[in-house]
Amino acid sequence: MEFNNGIPEGLELDKGFNRIFDFIENTNECAFITGKAGTGKSTLLQCARAKTAKKIAVLAPTGIAALNVGGQTIHSFFGFPWHLIEKADIRKRPKKSDLFRNLDTLIIDEVSMVRADLMNGIEYALRVNMDNDIPFGGIQTIFFGDMRQLPPVVKEKELNQYFEPKYGGCYFFNANVFNKIKPKYFELTKIYRQxxxxxxxxxxxxxxxxxxxxxxxxxxxxxDIAAGEDRLNPHLILTPTNRLAGGINERRLAELDAKEYTYQAIIKGEFPRDAYPTAYHLKLKKG
Structure with missing residues (x-):
């Protein structure tokens, strides 16, 4: 099956896209889809979602990553706590029984950021909710990501005292399930962004x-050492911390001569504030 809609206008896709889509659509096997930045991983994901006849769910490890692909966070989908995941944290979710029963394929984006315990939790939660003891409860699971991009956020103490002894590492592929299955490997090589x-x-x-x-x-x-924070210069400023970025954004917002509007978030579920996709009180101005 070939893509003909659901893709950006003028984008010429290589044969690899169709080969991967055929695999997703016509098998129930798991796969790891990778590629450098700009090779179309997110585009392929969106195309597959637009064209598939399967019932799929798209998840990501963070709120921002989930928004980027129109999906949901792993924690909210499964009801996971925010600490290290153990089997005792995982229970059947009766309110989502229809969802799990009808699910064909689970897609996890930005999988490089998923810790081993979280992947173990995903796999076990699917088995529990599907009443099926085969890997991932029999649900086809597709992993998108680049292992040379963002790694899991793990403290050194957690790595040395928990992940190394229990899993042999903190990455998603260190999870126990990958001793039983070997996902099909696909690598996208054509770069569209440059x-x-x-x-x-x-x-x-x-x-x-x-x-x-x-x-x-x-x-x-x-x-350009002299670039600074001149608001008349439209360059993008990247910072090493959220606090620095927030300070710059607040100063630039204050400089705008326009009416300020404040919006308060509605939070469903329990999430740490640093996991919110925006500020709890979001201030905006036209400009």
Whole structure:
């Protein structure tokens, strides 16, 4: 089956997309779909969701990642607590029995961020709710992600005292279920986001920690030390922490000469504040 709608206009897809979609649509096997940034992982996910005849759920480890793919967080879908997941935390969810019973395929995006205990919890929760003791309760599970991008958020103490002894590591593939199954591996290689061959090669060397002196010199040509926070300069500012980013955004918001509107979030379920996709009290101005 070929894609003909549900894709961005003018985007020419390679044969790999159709091959992966056929696998998802015509088998019940699990798969890991990976690729560098810009190879179309999110586009493939959206296309598959638009074209599939299966009943699917799309999950992600964080609120922002879930919003990006129009899905739901893993924790909210399964009702998981926010601490390390153990079997005792997992119970059957009668209110979602119809959902689980009708589910064909579970898609997990940004799987590089999923910890081993969380993946173990997903697998066990599916078995419990499906009353089926085969891996993932018999639900086809598709993993999207790039292991060279964001890793799981794990404290050093947790890694040394919990993950290493229990799982041999903190990554999703360290979960016990992968001793029983081997997901089909697909790698997307065609990059759609960039067309400059030299720049693509440079980005790949950065990705693989193989940067040369020439690469550094080329990148440093783009450094503007005097750029600062000038709001008349439309450049994007990246910061290492949320606190720094929040401070810049608050200052820029205060500079706008417009009426301020405040919106209060509605929270369903129990989530730590740092997991909210926006501020609890969101302030906006036109400008």
């Amino acid at each position: 067309t400059d061959k030299n720049f693509l090669e440079l980005l790949n060397r950065v990705r693989c920690n193989e940067v040369t002196q020439e690469d550094l010199e080329l990148l440093n040509q783009r450094v």
